[in-house]
Amino acid sequence: MAADAAGARRTPWMLLSPSLATISLLLIVPMLFIVVYSFWLRTATGADQVGFYFDNWIEVLGDRFYRDILFQTLLIAFYTTVICALVGYIPAYFVANTRMKSKAFLLLLLMLPFWISYIIRTMSWINILGTSGALNTLFLSMGIIDDPIQMLYNQQTVVLGLVHYLLPFMILNVYVSLDGIDKNLTEAAKSLGCTGFQAFREVTLPLSMPGLAAGSLLCFVLAAGTYITPIVLGGPRDAMFANLVFEAIVTQLNWPLGSALSLVLLALLGALVVIYTRYLGIDQIAKSFK
Amino acid sequence: MDDTKRYERLLNRFRDGDISRRTFLTALGAAGVTAGITGGPMGMLARKAMAATPEQVRFDGWGGVVSEAFEKYAFAPYTEKTGIDVVSGTFGGADEYIARVKASQPGEFNLAHLSGVFDYARYHGLELTSELNEANIPNLKNVIPTLIDPLRKITGGTLSAVPYDYGTTGIAYNRKYISDDEAKAKGAKLMVDEAYKGKIGGWGEWKTRIWYGALQSDQDPNGIKDIDAVWDMIRAHRDLALKYWSSGAELMSLLAEEEIYVTEGWSGRIKALQDQGHDIGYLDPAGGLGWQECLFVLRGSPMAACEELLNFMLEPEVAIAVAEGQSYPPALDPQKIELGDTIPTLPAFDPSGTLASLSFFDPAYWNENEADWSKTFSRVQRGY
Numbered sequence: 001m002a003a004d005a006a007g008a009r010r011t012p013w014m015l016l017s018p019s020l021a022t023i024s025l026l027l028i029v030p031m032l033f034i035v036v037y038s039f040w041l042r043t044a045t046g047a048d049q050v051g052f053y054f055d056n057w058i059e060v061l062g063d064r065f066y067r068d069i070l071f072q073t074l075l076i077a078f079y080t081t082v083i084c085a086l087v088g089y090i091p092a093y094f095v096a097n098t099r100m101k102s103k104a105f106l107l108l109l110l111m112l113p114f115w116i117s118y119i120i121r122t123m124s125w126i127n128i129l130g131t132s133g134a135l136n137t138l139f140l141s142m143g144i145i146d147d148p149i150q151m152l153y154n155q156q157t158v159v160l161g162l163v164h165y166l167l168p169f170m171i172l173n174v175y176v177s178l179d180g181i182d183k184n185l186t187e188a189a190k191s192l193g194c195t196g197f198q199a200f201r202e203v204t205l206p207l208s209m210p211g212l213a214a215g216s217l218l219c220f221v222l223a224a225g226t227y228i229t230p231i232v233l234g235g236p237r238d239a240m241f242a243n244l245v246f247e248a249i250v251t252q253l254n255w256p257l258g259s260a261l262s263l264v265l266l267a268l269l270g271a272l273v274v275i276y277t278r279y280l281g282i283d284q285i286a287k288s289f290k
Numbered sequence: 291m292d293d294t295k296r297y298e299r300l301l302n303r304f305r306d307g308d309i310s311r312r313t314f315l316t317a318l319g320a321a322g323v324t325a326g327i328t329g330g331p332m333g334m335l336a337r338k339a340m341a342a343t344p345e346q347v348r349f350d351g352w353g354g355v356v357s358e359a360f361e362k363y364a365f366a367p368y369t370e371k372t373g374i375d376v377v378s379g380t381f382g383g384a385d386e387y388i389a390r391v392k393a394s395q396p397g398e399f400n401l402a403h404l405s406g407v408f409d410y411a412r413y414h415g416l417e418l419t420s421e422l423n424e425a426n427i428p429n430l431k432n433v434i435p436t437l438i439d440p441l442r443k444i445t446g447g448t449l450s451a452v453p454y455d456y457g458t459t460g461i462a463y464n465r466k467y468i469s470d471d472e473a474k475a476k477g478a479k480l481m482v483d484e485a486y487k488g489k490i491g492g493w494g495e496w497k498t499r500i501w502y503g504a505l506q507s508d509q510d511p512n513g514i515k516d517i518d519a520v521w522d523m524i525r526a527h528r529d530l531a532l533k534y535w536s537s538g539a540e541l542m543s544l545l546a547e548e549e550i551y552v553t554e555g556w557s558g559r560i561k562a563l564q565d566q567g568h569d570i571g572y573l574d575p576a577g578g579l580g581w582q583e584c585l586f587v588l589r590g591s592p593m594a595a596c597e598e599l600l601n602f603m604l605e606p607e608v609a610i611a612v613a614e615g616q617s618y619p620p621a622l623d624p625q626k627i628e629l630g631d632t633i634p635t636l637p638a639f640d641p642s643g644t645l646a647s648l649s650f651f652d653p654a655y656w657n658e659n660e661a662d663w664s665k666t667f668s669r670v671q672r673g674y
Contacts, residue, residue, distance in 0.1 A: 042661065044415075044657075044658075044661055045412075045415030046412060046416050046660075065669050065672070065674060126543070130547055131547055131548055132547045150488060152532075152533075153549075235531070235534075236494070236531050236533065236534045237528065237672055237673050239672050250386055250389045251385045251496070252661070252664045253385075253388065253392065254661075254665075
């Protein structure tokens, strides 16, 4: 009996062991190495000095420069998320409620951007917004402007590039949420005297909040961790926190400092996810609108 | 005791019956895990074993026409003669490559087309240099001595690389908006001229920014007395600039599309733009920046095989073809080798072979300040 009980206790762990091993090897062990690295130091030659030093942490946590860039990063991520939410809700609503037979085709169109490299998609804005780009060429040919407008290489184009990159994530999350709403609920609201807009505001929008929240979290985290977009579409000053990580590790060969920086970003975004799950989790959001 | 001896001793103990097969394999396995996670003796042993009888050597370069020329004129005949394959890889920048090498085991990367002399010193600082047997590279005698000497100085008289080509980072300007006379009169200060605000570019690399900041503040870049004045010039340039470019392709695009009118630029890339019909002027200002590229052999590589490949690559036919492909003069001494009709027309070409008119990074000076300056530049770039 005792042996059977022990075997029964072991079975779930045995079944879980491949997953646990994979997660440990691919996530936990590399993360631990980054933690260890963050306590090392970079020598003058670029080699690492093994030891247990707090210098990197003191610098990262005590230096205003890093705080400012972190704040700027969060701000850009926030703008991106808000725009994605506002812009993404409409197509998600349309796809979820369309009676067209080609709904699957519309969903395929949503997935289409993922087939093209993110870098290529980002760079495409240079051909659209550049001095010799499509927009300037169009405006010049129509006589709307006399000289090309400088639209590229500023924080707005960084946000634009991020919205372009992240919009499909938002649309898909909202769509899934909208698609799961029982259509009878809006019909019932209308039968009780709601106008179409009131039914949307009182029924559809609250019930779609879990998807909107999940999409927002995803967009925010991905936006805050990007570094390609500021490089391609930003000006000299435009940088996000991940650019500092990239520079520390690649340009300055300062892996210990880069590790400390990346852990700060990880901790911050991880904390956001934890707070979201704990206090604004999907269930909590749904309940708050009941 | 080095790692090879340590391994041989372990093997001998097993053969002599001093340790069991299980203990031997356990020791090897433990070393393997250690090497896999941290690098170390097992990894080095594996690479040393590979280096002893190489079936292939790995070459990393900038890709494009340069790699095509290498493939056609050097790698193919080399493989035909030696039976050793050349695995060709590419990288986007010197910093990216050194980060990859730092994360690798010795022997994983063999040869690379790198920037000298600064990076040569960095690799030496990271103990990644090797020691070439120059007797195996007879074509080395055709290389400009001025390019070899700085490398030799860093590695104590020996070489870990052979110089391959050289060029300059001068001022490129759109002649539609900036005349040759104006560019010549203003020199490096053209890039901090408020008249061109929003139409100025620059390479977002700390060394080049500081070099030009020094010129703009009337200082010797290899002996800066007032670094604050340099940072001020970099700030002035930053506030006037539209974009810091990060690759040759981006540089060419910004100039060709007239997003910017003036920037510093790489001589070969500007020549390529001119060849495409763009009216771009190019000026090496007083104290303008010269540089060389070298073919570097990394520590742990199969030396004899690499030396033979270097000799192939220094054959005049190969070096000239590559030079014409990338529009940078080869490191071959024009006083010793006939370089044909095209090479003398390339920007930065010095028919005397002395390169006396060019200024190069003083590797000792710049490496000494690298950690501090690269970090400070990152801040200045972001508005500090």
